[in-house]
Amino acid sequence: MAIIKRETDYAVRALRKLAGADDFVSVSVLAEGEDVPAIFLRKIMQRLNRAGMVQSRQGPFGGYRLNVAPEDITLLDVVETVQGPLVMNECFVEPEVCRRTEFCPVRVRLAELQVELNARLAEVTLGEVFSAEPAGEGAAR
Amino acid sequence: MAIIKRETDYAVRALRKLAGADDFVSVSVLAEGEDVPAIFLRKIMQRLNRAGMVQSRQGPFGGYRLNVAPEDITLLDVVETVQGPLVMNECFVEPEVCRRTEFCPVRVRLAELQVELNARLAEVTLGEVFSAEPAGEGAAR
DNA sequence: GATAATAGGAGTGATATACTCTTATTGAAT
DNA sequence: ATTCAATAAGAGTATATCACTCCTATTATC
Numbered sequence: 001m002a003i004i005k006r007e008t009d010y011a012v013r014a015l016r017k018l019a020g021a022d023d024f025v026s027v028s029v030l031a032e033g034e035d036v037p038a039i040f041l042r043k044i045m046q047r048l049n050r051a052g053m054v055q056s057r058q059g060p061f062g063g064y065r066l067n068v069a070p071e072d073i074t075l076l077d078v079v080e081t082v083q084g085p086l087v088m089n090e091c092f093v094e095p096e097v098c099r100r101t102e103f104c105p106v107r108v109r110l111a112e113l114q115v116e117l118n119a120r121l122a123e124v125t126l127g128e129v130f131s132a133e134p135a136g137e138g139a140a141r
Numbered sequence: 142m143a144i145i146k147r148e149t150d151y152a153v154r155a156l157r158k159l160a161g162a163d164d165f166v167s168v169s170v171l172a173e174g175e176d177v178p179a180i181f182l183r184k185i186m187q188r189l190n191r192a193g194m195v196q197s198r199q200g201p202f203g204g205y206r207l208n209v210a211p212e213d214i215t216l217l218d219v220v221e222t223v224q225g226p227l228v229m230n231e232c233f234v235e236p237e238v239c240r241r242t243e244f245c246p247v248r249v250r251l252a253e254l255q256v257e258l259n260a261r262l263a264e265v266t267l268g269e270v271f272s273a274e275p276a277g278e279g280a281a282r
Numbered sequence: 283g284a285t286a287a288t289a290g291g292a293g294t295g296a297t298a299t300a301c302t303c304t305t306a307t308t309g310a311a312t
Numbered sequence: 313a314t315t316c317a318a319t320a321a322g323a324g325t326a327t328a329t330c331a332c333t334c335c336t337a338t339t340a341t342c
């Protein structure tokens with residue numbers, strides 16, 4: 001199972017393009033050459049907009065532009081606003097699913113992992129990601 | 142989104158009961174009082190069996206028993222055999238979904254997180270989890 | 283006012299999740 | 313040997329989630 005969904009992936013690509021522009025960029029331009037369906041990307045951009053990460057402008061020459069510097073946007077921010085919060089287990093968000101929440105020893109350990117995963121995702125900023133050299137030493141292959 | 146699925150959760154509960162028994166335990170007993178549908182748990186136990194984590198015996202007084210000590214089973218082992226491997230992004234497991242895999246700067250960072258998440262899950266053994274005091278200092282609330 | 287863009291919400295097809303059901307097979311007790 | 317208690321394997325199913333699309337505003341420029 002993939003932890004990061006396509007929506008989030010698409011959002012990162014769009015934010016990357018926005019980081020390289022200084023004016024408003026339309027969704028169709030953002031989608032261009034990215035294998036992203038434009039009208040789907042529009043829905044994703046709306047979420048980023050509501051979260052205040054980007055700013056929108058309607059009408060001709062409208063589109064989106066960054067509202068926050070890439071260095072101040074973390075991977076966790078994008079994940080949470082686009083696909084919703086990540087939790088280790090369902091019981092963290094819906095306690096009713098399990099009635100042994102309060103004394104569950106597994107839960108204690110998962111809570112620790114949860115904190116750490118979020119912290120790691122929050123350490124990575126888009127500024128850092130965008131400035132990285134394109135797979136220099138073949139790191140991710 | 143929850144990273145750990147119910148199947149895995151159910152598996153951990155069953156393994157916990159097995160750790161407290163020294164003979165074969167039937168699926169119906171394993172499911173007892175755990176809010177787990179017995180015939181669903183049976184399917185999960187079959188996967189643990191195929192992975193060699195437990196041993197099965199058919200016939201009367203049959204059931205399952207541990208085949209590996211709880212200290213030698215990690216949370217990662219359970220996750221991977223029950224719900225399949227965890228990956229940060231789809232492109233780690235199906236490169237065709239994205240043709241910029243080779244030069245993607247996001248992927249490099251995700252690969253690092255991936256390694257770390259797996260390492261953390263592999264650090265937690267069932268032995269450790271089971272021996273933990275039931276929510277001593279209210280850690281997970 | 284026409285045109286070019288986004289906003290919001292409802293709708294859809296495919297896949298995955300969380301199960302159930304049916305038909306073997308195996309093993310212990312009688 | 314027969315019966316009965318258990319698992320094995322695989323097909324089947326309902327619901328939810330994912331990955332989108334469509335339609336009807338609204339807003340801003342020319």
